[in-house]
Amino acid sequence: MDKPRNDSALSNAAVFEVDAVEYRYEDAAALDGVSLYISSGESVVLLGANGSGKSTLLKMLDGLIFPTGGSIKAFGAGLTDDALKDEGFSMSFRQRVGFVFQNSDAQLFSPTVWDEIAFGPLHLGLSPEDVKERTEDTLHILGLQHLRERPPYHLSGGEKKKVALASVLAIGPEVLLFDEPTAGLDPKTESFLIRLILQLTAAGKTVVTATQDLRLAAAIADRVMVLGEDHRLAGEGEASTILGDRELLLTANLIHDHPHRHGGVEHFHPHSHLKDHHGNEHD
């Protein structure tokens, strides 16, 4: 079953307007003429093979890097290096937009899990009591109480991911950017995360998730965008339409042929792993 459409997605207020964006690293192209529009309250999934430019695009939406061509607006204002040098704009933007990195090690820096989660609320200028309450609530929601005194850099990959997620949720941003949020999570934690994303969108948050996981896309997306290996937008539309477009998914290397063993006989067939969170096949 596809995700039921969230009516607030129809409100159409622009969160991000990306216009003909290009991005080149010193030695590699990462985005080539990408235009897209993300409305308030939508859950958008960005699909693409390794190296197609998903993380680069999310970093741009978070104002961590800036286009080498084209432009980006966030909440109607230009999202530029200069704009973010303004303390007021930067503070408000960082409060409104939260980013959970693909690589948790790049996100975690505090001596304990508790400090990591409390960091955001502390910098929002909340009272010590409110910081404590918000940190405790977030620890509880993510089931991290038993790790509260541990140093984040000693945790397992999945535990680190949860702490990174907690540190962002504790700020209460209205827009959440998730980069490969389910990578490395066990099935129970993955299904918890899917429920969490559905709750966030039901509460009116805007969620942009970069992934190669078609099951995750089927479970959470209102709309899907596909980045091709040429770093251009290869397709975009309602989740059910895009996830049913076998040609598009094959071209973008999101489904593939690989060998299976059935009854001792090895053979190839196209493979998509496209099940939703109820276990229903989608192709």
Ligand SMILES: Nc1ncnc2c1ncn2[C@@H]1O[C@H](COP(=O)(O)OP(=O)(O)OP(=O)(O)O)[C@@H](O)[C@H]1O
């Ligand atoms: N810091 C960097 N310096 C140079 N090139 C980079 C850097 N980061 C990414 N690239 C290149 O930019 C392109 C897009 O990378 P990006 O990380 O955005 O892809 P992705 O779609 O997130 O891939 P993955 O699925 O592996 O996470 C790739 O060709 C990559 O090699």
Ligand SMILES: [Mg+2]
């Ligand atoms: Mg990536």
